[in-house]
Amino acid sequence: MLDAMTASVSDTSAELSLPVIGMTCASCVNRIERHLNRADGVATAHVNLATERATVRFDPALIDRTGIVASIEAAGYEVGREATAAVGSQEADAADEAEHAAERRELLTGAIISLGIGAMMMGIMFAPGGPPWPMLDINRWFLVPATIVQFVYGRRFLVAALRGARHGEANMNTLVAMGTLAAYGYSLVVTLLPDLLMASGIGHETYFDSAAIIIGLILLGRWLEARAKGQAAGAVKALLKLRPDTARVLREGGEREVPIDQVVVGDLVRVRPGDRVPVDGILIDGASAVDESMLTGESLPVEKAVGDRVIGATINASGSFVMRAERIGRDTALSQIVTLVERAQGSKAPIQRVADQVTGWFVPAVIAIAALTFIGWMLLGPEPRVTYALTSAIAVLIIACPCAMGLATPTAIMVGTGKGAESGILIRDGGALEHAQRITAVVLDKTGTITRGEPAVTLVRPMSGTDEADLLRVVAAAERGSEHPLAEALVRHADAGGIPMVEATSFEAVAGRGVRATVDGTTVLVGTAVFLEDAGVDLTQAEAIDVGAASPAFVARDGILIGLIGLADTVKPASAEAVGRLQRAGLDVWMITGDRRATADAIGSQVGIGPERILAEVMPVDKAAKVEELQAEGAIVAMVGDGINDAPALAQADLGISIGTGADVALEASDITLVGDDLGGVPTAVRLSRATMRTIRQNLGWAFGYNALLIPIAAGLLFPVAGLLLNPALAAGAMALSSVSVVANSLRLRTFRTA
């Protein structure tokens, strides 16, 4: 009987795990478990303070989720909503991305179908030995596919041209639309009214193929362009993602998780280990180490005690604390950085303007030339005048179709950026490439860029008869329980040295000061000078030791100082060589840091940057201003940095280069991102950009030169002297060849050596 009952309970039991808000101590756990266990239908209830979850096994016939939640609420706590993917913004991003992908697919499909149809038509019309069927039949067969290409795949050009025309503007689309419509329209008349035109001496040749191939090639160019385009607008979004969505505000009735925009100045907010600090404020209770690397770039978590300032978006690395909100919304440091990035980004798009100006001049000129060609042939040309006038005018429009010009830049950028990506150099867009080849100065952030950005043991000085192995053994044992980064560096160092591991029997961390542990039955203290002095340890023998740029950790055993260990950030292996390569490339190399002058100079001397080129003690917000100062002196500046703190400086610089170790915000705020951890990519990026821009200039020179040469020929200027004239199909063919040569030239960039 009892067995049957148990079986039936387990058969019908269900389990539920719920997040519980507001628990602070073991009493809370007891209280909730007590309430849950009293509820009908609950078999077992386990509440975990650390994970803040209640796991309940229950009989669904007697109680459901609502009942369990009610029971937890009756105990005086709240059930949180399950952590879900950030709402809204991410969905919007996904929709955005899906739209872009659909657009790219549409362009590529259109290009392939249009080119396929065009090539097939051309193949039939230019078949060896002449067209295999009568032209009139061929024209009728072509009519439907040509119409589809012209008005379905070519629709975007017609719409854009029409929209431009309404505002009295002519652009690239106008040329494409006019040229293809002229070719298509003429062919349509020939096809539908062959007798009418025969009467005026016009043959049965049509130009459906030209129209299709032109549309196909230009769609292909647009597709390449869409692919090559970077995500310029993503930076601000990525920055804002750092802001947590909610905050645990302490209000009457306990701790409540509220949306971040409901936090007001003066609110007390609890921040748990691992949480992001929601707003800027002052720590009023508890202590912790906070990872501020995303704002300051400095990788060492900063110790925070009562009265210290904590900054929104930084990560609480160790203890729980309560802060008073002081700056919210737009006033937070994070929001100010966002504004800085936006402003800096909004102020630069010079290439686009230049391109628009050229187009604005080029397109009307071509239309005017086509019109003049038509009039000229009508007035001066031989019979059949209409044919000559029409075909020449169409030839002008088509040969001037800025295909090669449209392809010149995107293909080179695609190959150049692709080549860069192969070697870990991500280039955001063409603007970045253009700026990279013009820079005259490089500003390198120190922490995380030149240096590793994480502490390592740089000095071990045993004292009072202790040897190095013994000192490290004791320190590793004492620090093993701590999650502080300095402690991790100490343990890592000891482990790497093969120091045998011993366990500490008791362990206590004193936030911001050090640890106290029992090792081998002795009391070991590892920490700051103040920590040891307060414990009565005499530090006299350590006074004469110069730790240089390192942070010292003092070690005492049973009240006697037994050693001193220096921890410091170290230079990455490739930094010195990269600085040398940049200097040999004729660039002025600077270092910028928020660190003390002495630390900065010490690092500078290791990589070959003299003190006169070191900008030390620069606050994160002032880095952009320093870059601006260099720009005011006439330098074209590349800024290389990692954290978000560098984002304004990266945006202010003519070229922002971020190193992959940084947050992805800096990555998007920057023009170039180095995936690798070292600076070696910077000189390579400069060389790659020089090669790519050289290719673009060749391409543009070719495309413009080709137009300058062939437009007069298409217009018939050579007809009187050499009898030379281009018909529209030949013009389209020549134009396609021109595009191919531009693409081929771009592909040569593949041979670029990154090493």
Added chain:
Amino acid sequence: MAAKDPVCGMDVNPEVASAQALMSDHDGETYYFCGKGCKLDFDEEPAKFFEPGYQPSM
């Protein structure tokens, strides 16, 4: 500055506790609590926590 939660024995910052109304008066004294559970337990039977044999849970 710090007060002691009579239920669990944790140190409590009175400012933080006050913000959440985590306090109770008993025999003319104000007691502060770390959380709701302790306050509710205290309010249900305050005398229990002043018995000599009472051991705070933490």
